[in-house]
């Protein structure tokens with residue numbers, strides 16, 4: 001059993017910021033991370049609303065924050081948290097490899113993309129189906145691709161892909177879009193983008209088991225090398241279901257101090273129920289929680 005005063009779950013911007021504040025206050029802490037460090041900002045592309053930088057690539061910002069975490073000697077364990085137990089105030093965290101014990105636990109597990117729920121969607125991730133234009137767009141240079149969605153993220157993906165690929169078709173189930181008007185106007189000006197109102201019903205693959213076309217619910221077939229899905233996000237909180245701290249949508253419920261109903265368990269960043277999901281907001285929550293712990 002590894003023991004720390006505080007265990008932070010998730011190495012996104014929220015988790016890393018909490019670690020920086022705790023380590024600087026001399027509190028023993030570690031971060032547990034299921035995947036690569038950085039979380040969602042790795043997929044953000046250029047970030048233009050992070051103070052101090054006119055624009056910074058998400059991956060660069062992630063590396064800069066991680067460097068600070070490493071310099072403060074906060075251990076990052078690449079292990080997925082599976083379940084939590086609370087015993088006489090102590091929190092026992094079971095991961096894919098080790099067990100951790102702590103007095104305070106900070107949940108910073110963020111969100112992940114929603115799927116369309118098509119029967120063979122998961123099977124073809126990496127073979128045409130993608131949730132990240134920045135990660136996978138270069139694989140489809142000079143080809144025709146489809147983006148599904150109507151939000152800022154979907155339009156940003158179209159704008160990014162239009163520079164790389166031959167043609168982008170944006171499919172949205174409504175005639176109106178949720179994206180900011182300025183972004184929509186920018187994309188409307190691109191001459192290799194077309195727009196369809198409809199819903200994807202199924203995926204078809206070729207003899208090599210690579211995506212070749214999609215069929216819409218109205219029967220229309222669109223030949224495409226890739227399907228980029230941008231239909232929203234869901235919180236990554238299944239590991240905490242047994243604690244009964246999530247709402248009906250899976251978001252963790254907290255009070256204004258980011259405390260869950262279990263003493264010593266906090267939640268911050270994109271995994272909590274709130275209005276706005278932004279980097280600086282997640283960081284502010286992290287700082288507030290870390291400082292509250294230093295005063296306990």
Ligand SMILES: Cc1cc2nc3c(=O)[nH]c(=O)nc-3n(C[C@H](O)[C@H](O)[C@H](O)COP(=O)(O)OP(=O)(O)OC[C@H]3O[C@@H](n4cnc5c(N)ncnc54)[C@H](O)[C@@H]3O)c2cc1C
Pocket residue numbers: 009010011012013014015032033034035036037038039040041043044045046047048049079080081082108109110111112153236239268269270271277278279280282
């Ligand atoms: C396409 C896109 C563009 C965006 N652009 C901007 C922008 O320009 N400006 C802005 O301010 N915000 C932007 N955002 C929002 C911003 O990225 C998020 O608000 C922020 O990154 C959330 O950080 P987080 O640390 O709360 O969560 P995340 O970044 O989601 O990190 C959570 C981490 O927890 C890990 N994790 C999850 N479950 C477990 C588990 N069981 N065990 C261990 N580890 C686990 C995950 O692997 C992940 O690394 C954008 C979001 C998207 C999707």
